[in-house]
Amino acid sequence: MDIFCDILVAGGGIAGIAAAVKAAREGADTVLIEKNSFPGGIAIHAMHRYICGLYNSDSDAPVNTLNGGIAEEICLMLKGLAPKTKAIRMGKVYVFPFATEDLLKVLRNLSDNQIGLTIFYESKLDSVITEQGSIKTASAKKLNEQLVIYPRSVIDCSGDGAVIRLSGAAYELSPANERQLAGFCFKIKGIVNPSGIFPVSVPYYIFRAVTEKKLPANLKFSKYYPGNIDDEGFCIINLPFENNFENIQEAGKHAVIVHQILADSLVSFKDSFIDKFSDAIVEREGLRMTGQYILTKKDVLSARKFHDGVVKNAWPIELWNQDKGPTYQYIKAGDFYEIPLRCLKSVNIKNLYGAGRCISVSSEALGSTRVMGTCISIGEQAGLAAVNSLSGNTL
Numbered sequence: 001m002d003i004f005c006d007i008l009v010a011g012g013g014i015a016g017i018a019a020a021v022k023a024a025r026e027g028a029d030t031v032l033i034e035k036n037s038f039p040g041g042i043a044i045h046a047m048h049r050y051i052c053g054l055y056n057s058d059s060d061a062p063v064n065t066l067n068g069g070i071a072e073e074i075c076l077m078l079k080g081l082a083p084k085t086k087a088i089r090m091g092k093v094y095v096f097p098f099a100t101e102d103l104l105k106v107l108r109n110l111s112d113n114q115i116g117l118t119i120f121y122e123s124k125l126d127s128v129i130t131e132q133g134s135i136k137t138a139s140a141k142k143l144n145e146q147l148v149i150y151p152r153s154v155i156d157c158s159g160d161g162a163v164i165r166l167s168g169a170a171y172e173l174s175p176a177n178e179r180q181l182a183g184f185c186f187k188i189k190g191i192v193n194p195s196g197i198f199p200v201s202v203p204y205y206i207f208r209a210v211t212e213k214k215l216p217a218n219l220k221f222s223k224y225y226p227g228n229i230d231d232e233g234f235c236i237i238n239l240p241f242e243n244n245f246e247n248i249q250e251a252g253k254h255a256v257i258v259h260q261i262l263a264d265s266l267v268s269f270k271d272s273f274i275d276k277f278s279d280a281i282v283e284r285e286g287l288r289m290t291g292q293y294i295l296t297k298k299d300v301l302s303a304r305k306f307h308d309g310v311v312k313n314a315w316p317i318e319l320w321n322q323d324k325g326p327t328y329q330y331i332k333a334g335d336f337y338e339i340p341l342r343c344l345k346s347v348n349i350k351n352l353y354g355a356g357r358c359i360s361v362s363s364e365a366l367g368s369t370r371v372m373g374t375c376i377s378i379g380e381q382a383g384l385a386a387v388n389s390l391s392g393n394t395l
């Protein structure tokens, strides 16, 4: 099937949905291609519990999100489904809690009936033809059908930079042994608390204390989060990049080891069981497009503002080092930095934008820009910029 459109969005994760909805709302004929049968990408695969990157780093409970727009809209829609939800403090920053099934509903409500937006699920983009520095066509397979898309502008929201790679766009990728730990999540049920107080929390230092001596290095950095229902909780274990990402059974075995240690060491987990494994191992760090500007660690930590700043962010640089585990470098309280539009625009492919976790940032800056709240706003701004470029309004 031949498809002609203004904007092609590759990937329907949190950034891709925001990019496609924004482009369609701006009047562009927009096509979104997603290989899964559902929207949300990593956030759904890995059963995330909190939207990070929505607020500045003030000590007071936040009233509004830093960027407004679709990020604010998603929070309001989530609140509509779970009215008691409010931002909660985590360390020095605030996050917005949600349930996986609610986020799925919200993303579908936002995108399914959007005028001007056509979504192809279960379709994998697998080739791109570039001529004279512009993308001419992109092809995807949907079951046995071949889709050939003729877009005027493309936004790569595939997380791992599928279009960036295929189009010959410039990019950077850290060596495997320097990349941040990947993650794998599982859901635990049957948790009790003899004192009757819920939710049962397992602070990171306790988690480390019980797992420290018994586990290989990467599993020591696992984290536990209580669930929405009293007897449930979620655990994210970490895997070094050398682990075969396709080998989900191997990840499952690691998860069973971590759960067994919890059950043996903490009375609340004695009779608990693993209810669900996530259906993918998810990457914290992948390919980063080289854009017209590369955001640095210094830009983030000095709360730098830019003449073309389009997204505000105050999430710390959160790095999951293969040897040291998680470290957090914070931005000054109450302040934020900006992501310039140039980070969203390929340096060498004229009609290519990047959004979400594959934008033009250094490996360290990615530790701050990759969180969901920020990815939503980056997607929205990429959608707007791609539409503006159609009328010759380019950088």
Ligand SMILES: Cc1cc2nc3c(=O)[nH]c(=O)nc-3n(C[C@H](O)[C@H](O)[C@H](O)COP(=O)(O)OP(=O)(O)OC[C@H]3O[C@@H](n4cnc5c(N)ncnc54)[C@H](O)[C@@H]3O)c2cc1C
Pocket: 010, 011, 012, 013, 014, 015, 016, 033, 034, 035, 036, 039, 040, 041, 042, 043, 046, 048, 049, 050, 051, 052, 053, 123, 124, 125, 126, 157, 158, 159, 160, 162, 182, 183, 184, 236, 282, 283, 284, 355, 356, 357, 358, 370, 371, 372, 373, 375
């Ligand atoms: C272990 C871990 C824990 C995290 N915890 C949190 C947290 O608690 N809170 C938070 O805010 N952030 C968290 N993050 C970060 C955050 O989840 C992601 O960085 C963010 O969701 C990325 O969104 P995205 O849309 O850029 O990419 P993705 O979610 O990766 O979406 C990309 C989409 O593109 C699709 N795709 C890929 N290739 C193709 C192709 N060739 N054709 C068609 N479709 C394709 C994929 O199927 C996917 O749906 C965590 C990340 C990890 C790895």
